[in-house]
Amino acid sequence: MADIYDILIIGGGPGGYVAAIRAAQLGFKTAIVEREHLGGICLNWGCIPTKALLRSAEVYHYAEHAEDYGLKIAKPDFDIADVVKRSRGISAQLNGGVGFLMKKNKVDVIWGEAKITKAGKGGPVEVSVGTMQKPIVEPQNPIPKGVLGEGSYKAKHVIVATGARPRVLPGIEPDGDRIWTYFEAMKPKTMPKSLIVMGSGAIGIEFASFYRTMGAEVTVVELLPQIMPVEDGEIAALARKALEKQGIKILTDTKVTNVTKSGEGVTVEAEGKDGAKQTLSAERLISAIGVQGNSEGFGLQEMGVAIDRGIVTVDGFGRTNVEGIYAIGDVAGPPMLAHKAEHEGTICVEKIKGLDVHPMKKERIPGCTYCQPQVASVGLTEAKAKESGRAVKVGRFKFQGNGKAIALGEPEGMVKTIFDAKTGELLGAHMVGAEVTELIQGFVIAMGLETTEEELMHTVFPHPTLSEMMHESVLDAYGRVIHM
Template sequence: MADTYDILIIGGGPGGYVAAIRAAQLGFKTAVVEREHLGGICLNWGCIPTKALLRSAEIFHYAENAKDYGLTIAKPGFDIAAVVKRSRGVSAQLNGGVGYLMKKNKIDVIWGEAKIAKAGEGGPVEVSVGKMTKPIVEPQNPVPKGVLGEGSYKAKHVIVATGARPRVLPGIEPDGDRIWTYFEAMKPAAMPKSLIVMGSGAIGIEFASFYRTMGAEVTVVELLPQIMPVEDAEIAGVARKQLEKQGLKILTDAKVSKVTKSGQGVEVTVEAKGGKTETLKAERLISAVGVQGNIEGLGLEEAGVAIERGIVGIDGFGRTNVERIYAIGDVAGPPMLAHKAEHEGTICVEKIKGMDVHPMKTTQIPGCTYCQPQVASVGLTEAKAKEAGREVKIGRFNFKGNGKAIALGEPEGLVKTVFDAKTGELLGAHMVGAEVTELIQGFVIAMGLETTEEELMHSVFPHPTLSEMMHESVLDAYGRVIHM
């Protein structure tokens, strides 16, 4: 293991390990410092294992409703320990895969906690082991003995990719027992009969959907007027209607003002916008009120790196205000998504190499929520487009008009497109319904290529597919819809 590197990356999550691989491909001597487990929160405790849980819930849902498809299945059940074991196994497999990729690309993995000791070329990064922060949860794969890597390492360029952790509200601190973050919600020892989810962003809604599908009584409390606040209001409204139809209770314009542990559960005081309060009881509370960047203990402020509202300030290439120090991913601000971190890491490394690359366009980063029904979007919502002073044309197509959706038994959903009325520029696309997280990339590519409505209308979509609804939504924006 060398002690001098061209690029040293602090954090082995999606942004960090992808940046490392790209750096190695470009000929840089590269190292990653990681304190817990390769793959970061996304692979070990976020994106991947939650999708494994949601897949189990989806199969359970279909088994319970087999008669709708002309099938007969004895009353289905589940073993929550086996469901969790499968989810953890999926993460373990991918965790090992990242380790293989590090070895394949000759990237050194230094185990420990890093601190930038001095800014500038050659400035050392100190890695310590004895004072390592105790992990929030035990690593999926224990750190190998004998390769912890404590010491001082020189690097021409340092990329901070330390990710984020659950935000904690005063007085509602998670205890790992009755008040959960997504860590505990990911691996319940037993299925709670009831729970309250505080926050209706992607994390909150996904867990609410999972636990409701598995039979728990679930209440979601959201501070803002609509669930999934970053989504288009119309799409969020369709999602809410379907979630409530499944038995999910949703309270908006409401906040959790007090949580008291009582008996075997919690008592939660919820305050509505007008000041009226009510007390809810449940076995567990999931706190899903967002995340905050891991900026502490890295030596950033001592090095003069600008930090504002808890995130590292960067330009479109990941560069901070201090030369040769960069930041990518959640620690560098929203949207806090794994695929944004990966692309940001690639851009950052290619810019260091001197390549001609485009800066990050956060408006073209898609967002996906894997509840049932799924929600996916990219670009401006109708409201944001109008706020920006754009004259817009709006296209809509309902799942009920699509043959594939009906054949799948998934007739509830909506595809919505937002165009600039003057230029035909696609400003945004928003979907709710079956498999929309797999469809949204079509609109992402269209926006990246600066495709106009005319080109989309003259594209031929295969039949029968759900993707035909994307075409019909574009046609609808210009008064040419066929099947609705």
């Protein structure tokens, strides 16, 4: 029997390993149970490797359009195996980095599958760890054969950070061959000539953008009226226009009613809102209809932990209804984003320590989609702000009025800001265009500091930068725009 830990975390993804590091910093004896690979889906199969793929696509795009910049380059080509190899190598490097951080912070890593066997009534939580028989996906690096593994462990507090997995629709189950999830889309053995993407959230649109840039014919099918359904309608419309200009076919208000596979590919039967039907064919189908929390198999149900539609019910500090058990990250509900999980982990352990912490304000969590052009947002959309009954002031500034954007050869895009007309509170900021995923943090900080329009208008932004458009958008909301 191992010593009793102060905090034991099930899952070594962004939420889990960040919570572990913060716990160690606060003096807690800490351990992580991980069954496959440190860094979780984000580092190994999501956030990081997709950005590596998209970077390769971006460089390829610029090489193809070198003449637009006064350069002459022979027609570029690529080997998809090398593109994938680079992506996987980056993930492996960062995976090893997380292992180093665990060692540096003296966090024990216990390899295997965890199950909570006892909790509540003021005693320690007991967790049994069994050997992982078959990984869900192959680990990036070999699992170390350390001392800690199969056995029984106790902890005063157990944090469940088990993440999520791709949602699957009956009849459209991924087979790893013709029907893909993001796992298979991340490492194609050959480059498909045609592709259907079912779902237009961040995952679907990023893969649509990657494969189209690399030369595949891509069709996106979305059940709702708007692509990127969580984004501001005006921004989503501009993104759609840009993606269609690149040759991506987009069908909204359309549901997939049937999928059949053949030796040549897949055939998709789709039906529009008006009842009109059409048949689509492609070599591959990517199912990107969202994810569902990994709340089964860890003993949560047996312990009486409240779970709603696969999501563990928690308060603002990650506490469940069962004493000693907490949940953070994707398994604790949307938005299912790595940076949300990391901050939840920090809040959770700081609350356990007894520090004066505040619950996370989910409306201040930024979202980013790394397609071309990029999309980023924080806060309320214009429609949601108006639905709340507020009078609003809306500012807009287009990329074509910004000198840096023109110099970069990226004149398409817009920055949109939404303010409370009475108080000047920044309610939301939404962007589409080059590098907006790097710009959005400025508005996130402003919202966190409860900055008003006056303070933003009197902030000096450097020239020439894309960030100047943030300033101009604020000015536009109050009739003071300069360069448009």
